[in-house]
Amino acid sequence: AQTVTQSQPEMSVQEAETVTRSCTYDTSENNYYLFWYKQPPSRQMILVIRQEAYKQQNATENRFSVNFQKAAKSFSLKISDSQLGDTAMYFCAFMIAVGSSGDKLTFGTGTRLAVRP
């Protein structure tokens, strides 16, 4: 079974600061995907960024980037130039790349980020 661990407590940063959230996972699979989802106070789950395990290059999506360390099973999220709208709970998630049996996600417990003006 796969496990995803997010152990950082809540964090508060000021607008424009850079913040990093960490995630570790455990799996014996070789082909998988990793995700960061954002859940703002509206409760909606929003995909922030996705990383394919077979790609060595770290994924980047505008102000969001990841540091993917496959050997260490580490997947951290970096938010640059943080904005008020980044205030949310952030979930790390894992998916085995099997396709035909459903793209099931395993989530971490989440880490809360508050951005203050």
Place this chain on the structure above:
Amino acid sequence: NAGVTQTPKFRVLKTGQSMTLLCAQDMNHEYMYWYRQDPGMGLRLIHYSVGEGTTAKGEVPDGYNVSRLKKQNFLLGLESAAPSQTSVYFCASSPPWNTEAFFGQGTRLTVV
């Protein structure tokens, strides 16, 4: 675009009552999922479906049943609600091999 729509958004049940949560998607996705979110535990998979007429158990299936009679709908049933089923329920859908899941807005269920 409606995307994934969950009905209802809020519900309070008494212990022992039954109810059905409806999830509808208009993106023609093959895969659909039901997750529950509890404080400090993230989202956990209850049941999922890889196509019309098929369902399978996830991580925490006990106390729930599901049906996928139509491709666009995925129903989650609670036959006899228990306080331990107080949670926020999320439905999601995805096309095969796409890896991006689209979530509904959630249903907050309280069992008293």
